[in-house]
Amino acid sequence: MRLFPSNSSKGQSNGGSNRALLHLNVYDLTPINNYLYWFGIGIYHSGIEVHGLEYGFGAHEYPTSGVFEVEPRSCPGFIFRRSIVLGSTNLSRSEFRSLMEQLSQKYHGDTYHLIAKNCSHFTNEVCMQLTGKPIPGWVNRLAQLGSFCNCLLPESIQVTAVRHLPDHPAYSAIFPTQMMKDQILLQHL
Secondary structure (H helix, E strand, O other): OEEOOOOOOOOOOOOOOOOEEEEEEEEEOOOOHHHHHHHOOOOEEEEEEEOOEEEEEOOOOOOOEOEEEEOOOOOOOOEEEEEEEEEEEOOOHHHHHHHHHHHHHHOEHHHOEOOOEOHHHHHHHHHHHHHOOOOOHHHOHHHHHHHHOHHHOOHHHHHOOOOOOOOOHHHHHHOOOOOOOHHHHHHOO
16 A cells, blocks of 8 residues: 555556546445445445556545555455446546546545545545546445534544554555544444
């Protein structure tokens, strides 16, 4: 897992065709999703997969990018649920990377908010820019419902970003900042 932007050359070459499928990878944050999913709600993390990498948005304490890249369908700390094909893009790898660099200016780790600016808001913005369509509503429905009654939610949920230092020692060297893990907040509700 790497914070974005990085100086990595991985994924920089175009390799021929510019057409690439765009996938929304959805992860469970809690086992209760096994029941909530059937009612069209749940507590999820989501990432956008394109050109062999997955991009997500998470929280940390600094006014720098919260956008990160990981191997597809293997975001640390989350349980992969499913992948949804959202469409395709004509952007080359380098053009898509430029888009991620632009969005990383807007999605700083210290601006993460569980209700108002979370990982699914990020993936929805990427999807809207590339396909003109939103991500499926059920992915971020709980946050949308929370925004209607934000004044009733505890202050800590309204203003506090979710933070997490990765569990695996290998990630600590790559990821010196704390990354998001919504389970921590959910345990305190």
